[in-house]
Amino acid sequence: MDAMIDGALDAPAARRGRGLIQGIAFEDAGIAPAISKEAFGRGLIIETAGADDEVLKLLPPLTIPDAALMRGLEIIESSARRVLANGKGTAVEDSIGADA
Numbered sequence: 001m002d003a004m005i006d007g008a009l010d011a012p013a014a015r016r017g018r019g020l021i022q023g024i025a026f027e028d029a030g031i032a033p034a035i036s037k038e039a040f041g042r043g044l045i046i047e048t049a050g051a052d053d054e055v056l057k058l059l060p061p062l063t064i065p066d067a068a069l070m071r072g073l074e075i076i077e078s079s080a081r082r083v084l085a086n087g088k089g090t091a092v093e094d095s096i097g098a099d100a
Helices: 002-008 031-041 066-085
Strands: 013-018 021-026 047-049 055-058
Touching: 021 031, 031 047, 031 055, 031 066, 055 066
Parallel strands: none
Antiparallel strands: 013 021, 021 055, 047 055
8 A cells, every 4th residue: 555655656655554554645635535436336345534535545354365465456546546637636437446
């Protein structure tokens, strides 16, 4: 996840959390909800947290298979790239499900 934050996300963000309870906190509060919406369209349910919903919250089960975890992270990364490429906080409506 650190590699995704440091290299793939073209937005100020930081990792937060402990163990499998992790989050990506964005400076722009509109980004996390837009990524969540885009990811949902790709088959991944992911919530936001924080006072302004600025944190993308990751809570995988303790027994998640490695392949499922990696697929979820891929969906998050591709969703984030889509949202950020089209302007912060705005997901492209016709792209939902494109990578599913």
